[in-house]
Each structure stands twice: as structure tokens, then as C-alpha cells.
Amino acid sequence: MIRALGLLLLFLLELAVLGIGAWWGWALDAATPVRLLAAAAVPLLLAVLWGVFGSPKARVPLSAPAKHTFQAAWFVLGGGLLALLGRPLLGVALVAVWAVTVTLLRRAGRPA
Secondary structure (H helix, E strand, O other): OHHHHHHHHHHHHHHHHHHHHHHHHHOOOOOHHHHHHHHHHHHHHHHHHHHHHHOOOOOOOOOHHHHHHHHHHHHHHHHHHHHHOOOHHHHHHHHHHHHHHHHHHHHOOOOO
16 A cells, blocks of 8 residues: 555656646746747656656666666756746755655665
């Protein structure tokens, strides 16, 4: 049960990074068409990258350390985008919740 909740939380955090990417794109200091394009393109690009490298069924299989590094970079990017949006504490919280969740899942014997 705890593992299932941890995996659910990780999935929700992954989706949050996509939403943060859209928010960042929309917040750009640019004309509305550029903002709309960025708000759609950034999460799309992030989703493609996740599908290729980060997901459990990734198209490019990475070694465990490389996959963990990619996933860490994913959440640090999300935290950095939140900081750029003026929400640095939320950015730190995003990365911290991810790190704690992954650590607990690994200690429970379930690699994340």
C-alpha cells in the first residue's frame, strides 16, 4: 500500500513538472501567440523527453544510475522553473518531496 502511494505521488509530481513547464511558457514576457506556443511546446517537449528517457517503459533504456540522474535533473528543472516564476520555496519543496519519496521507495525495496 505504501509503495503504491509512493508511486502515485511520483506520477503526480511528474505531471506537476509538465504543468510547471506550461506555466513558465505562459509567463514569458512575449506576445500572446509566443506565450501560447511556449505554454504548449514546453510541456510537450518535456513529455517527449520523459517518454524517451525517464518513464518505466522508456524507449531508450538507461542504466539505473543514468535513469536516476535523468529523473533528478527532471525535478531540479521543475524546481528551477518554479524559482524563475518567483516561487523558489515551491521549487525546493518539489525537489525535496521527490527526493524523500524516491529514498523511501528504495528503502522499501522498490526502485523508483
